[in-house]
Amino acid sequence: MTPPAGPTTDSSQAVLDVVRRVWGFDSLRPQQHDAIDAALRHRDALVVLPTGGGKSLCYQVPPLVAGELTVVISPLIALMKDQVDGLVLNGYPAAAMHSAASDDDLARAREALREGSLRLLFVSPERLLSEGFTDWLAQLPNTSGTPGVRRFAIDEAHCISAWGHDFRPEYRRLTVLRRRFPDACIHAFTATATERVRRDIIEQLALRDPAVLVGTFDRPNLAYRVVPRVNRDEQIAEVLARHKGDASIVYCISRKDTEAVAEMLRERGFNAGAYHAGLDPDTRKQVQDDFIRERLDVVAATVAFGMGIDRSNVRCVLHAAMPKSVEAYQQETGRAGRDGLDAECVLLYSGADAARWARLIEQPDFDGNDPSPETVRAQLDLLHEMQRFAAGMTCRHKVLSEHFGQPYPFPNCNACDVCLNEVDAVEDATVVAQKIISCVARAMQHSGTSFGAAHIVDVLRGSRAQKIIQRGHDQLSTHGLLRDVPRPTLVSYVNQLLDLGVLERAPGEFPTLMLNEASREVLTGARTVALFMPRGPVEAAGRQRRDREEIELTPREHELFDSLRALRREIADTHGVPPYVVFNDQTLQELSAVRPGSIEAIGLVRGVGARKLETFAPAFLAHIRQWCEIHELDLDARAGSGSAASNAPAAGQPKTLSPAKRRSFKAFDRGESVEAVAEVGGLTTRTVADHLAEWIEDRKPDDIAPWVAPADYDRIAAAAGEVGTHFLRPIFDRLGGDVPYEQIKLVAAHLRAST
Secondary structure (H helix, E strand, O other): OOOOOOOOHHHHHHHHHHHHHHHOOOOOOHHHHHHHHHHHOOOOEEEEOOOOOOHHHHHHHHHHHHOOOEEEEOOOHHHHHHHHHHHHHOOOOEEEEOOOOOHHHHHHHHHHHHHOOOOEEEEOHHHHOOOOHHHHHOOOOOOOOOOOOOEEEEOOHHHHOOOOOOOOHHHHHHHHHHHHOOOOEEEEEEOOOOHHHHHHHHHHOOOOOOEEEEOOOOOOOEEEEEEEOOOHHHHHHHHHHOOOOOEEEEEOOOHHHHHHHHHHHHHOOOOEEEEOOOOOHHHHHHHHHHHHOOOOOEEEEOOOOOOOOOOOOEEEEEEOOOOOOHHHHHHHHOOOOOOOOOEEEEEEEOOHHHHHHHHHHHOOOOOOOOOOHHHHHHHHHHHHHHHHHHHOOOOHHHHHHHHOOOOOOOOOOOOEOOOOOOEEEOOOHHHHHHHHHHHHHHHHHHHOOOOOHHHHHHHHOOOOOHHHHHOOHHHOOOOOOOOOOOHHHHHHHHHHHHHHOOOEEOOOOOOOEEOOHHHHHHHOOOOOOOOEEEOOOOOOOOOOOOOOOOOOOOHHHHHHHHHHHHHHHHHHHHHOOOHHHHOOHHHHHHHHHHOOOOHHHHOOOOOOOHHHHHHOHHHHHHHHHHHHHHHOOOOOOOHHHOOOOOOOOOOOOOOOOOHHHHHHHHHHHOOOOHHHHHHHHOOOHHHHHHHHHHHHHHHOOOOOOOOOOHHHHHHHHHHHHHHOOOOOHHHHHHOOOOOOHHHHHHHHHHHHHHO
8 A cells, every 4th residue: 555656757747737727726735736646557545645635636536537428426516516516617517416406417418428528427325336227337437448447536435434534334335436437436535533433444445556655744723723622702702803704613512502603603603503404494495595505604514514615714613512523523623724824723611522522422323223232433533533632732733634644843833722721730740740640549558440531520529429438539648639720720720741652551442541651750759740721711821823824904905805895796696606616715816916917927927827817807907906096005915026026025124934935945945845844744736936035036056956956946047038037927828838837937037136
């Protein structure tokens, strides 16, 4: 199970040509390159990319390059519809077959499939497995000269695993694909999968020597906060006030909670609605459509809401209660900031949440079937891992990365409550730790066995529960020793001691607390510890900016950005599609900063493909020109760095580098590649290429051979000698459009630095 060999030059160029023409992107992330190459080589693959990591392109690009059909299996009709609408707007031949499709749409899809003109067909697992459907697919023509679909893409593939956080029995039946289409390659896609889930997916789908491609799980643009739940409504309103007018999702455990939260928010002036599985289908669809089309700002929802939501500019995800697993938390928070811009994720935590989830996990399903003991045990294990995350006081980005098996290389993420110093040091922390460790020791000595964290916490708080009295633990000297410490806080202390290594968990179905040498060192005073507790919700600092690269808008430019969002909504309503399908917020930010004064200049902005340039650019150009004339702003601003807006300081000002850019500069000093720096830093290759161009102008190296081959350098330099280095598009056109913008940008920077 190794990644595929690197793509050939010819295939790489063909892929980039398609990506540039259809989606308006100049580059792909390394995992996207490898996933696309595996598909073009007709090799099975398991692709794990976090939400917002670009999974869709991995199965959308190969059919256009290869000129053949891919069948995409997707769980939700709403998601299929939005994806097809967006693809069709880009000029992509795609269709979906599901229960909500009209007879005319289904007939057109069947005809396109028979003609061989369709490149993507979206179906649900139920439709795929319905009687006769796979037989019909097996008769479709393909480019190999034999009938039958030769490529399948399975979205949300974690649903096939009982160890996944969203197990769906219908996904288990997808094992039929390998038997029914033995010559087809199968690509499984998911945003959240631990090593155990990845192994299960490969086994269940019978993938053959798959390319296993796992992206960086860390989402550096998300700020994570875990806050003790004290007054739910006040805390929710306070957080959402920081994002008034922006898109936010509030996740609740029960249907009743969603309706109560939505009503509370409406009373406080928020444009909010409730969503849960108990609503009638028309109401659910209306709430979902209103949110996607930016007619609704906030949705209070159960976990039934989200998998089909592809709105890219969600600025806040708030959990009113703890989710049931770290995987669920990662996926649900991952719905924030999918456009790459900063977003906030807040979890209001109470120890009672775990008990609620445990009862739900053990309940029969909707058909009255009891879950298997294995499924219950697996889900409870996931729940306990989530408890440890919520109660811990270690960098949130670090814990999430390591949960999915990836090291986190930075000592401070600058984007969580712990690293932003929104927690207070506990006074006499070593004394508190000694009391906790002593309680563990005395309970073991008294009963001859070890106990779980919940039991030790109950003893320390002086509980008179029957299990405490029966074991005689109410007679221990440590009984009630920390009765004044709230239970969630005390659970957090125990988890912090586990993180510090001064307590250990014994392996097994019901892990218990064990002592080690470090425990004894703390008890004897030979070792000190530091413990932390979160500040109250009012004292906690407001959202702070993440150490990241994004366009900084002036107040006037932000007004233009807001006006472009309004224009985008009007255009989207006219075409009957969600606004993000027109342009995402990142594209609108760049339009606001650059303020292109021509169609050609708009074409240089990231996210503007050929079809969208033709369809939408005239309206945006007219709006930008008129707005700039009224507000006396220059057109074609910040254009010197190419297609992206530049954040470089004005002449005469000292250069200041963000920590992310400083890390990039140090890596370039060592000669590391753009792809390697992007992977380690959790940045896009486009952003890192911008860093490299700035590094070149700052360091003025003799040559840039580590990043641009000498032959390519000479060719680009010759074209630049004819048209100049101030703008990149003329160089790109002079070279016939077959040299990536990133390469041109680096050479142009070096030529300017050499003069």
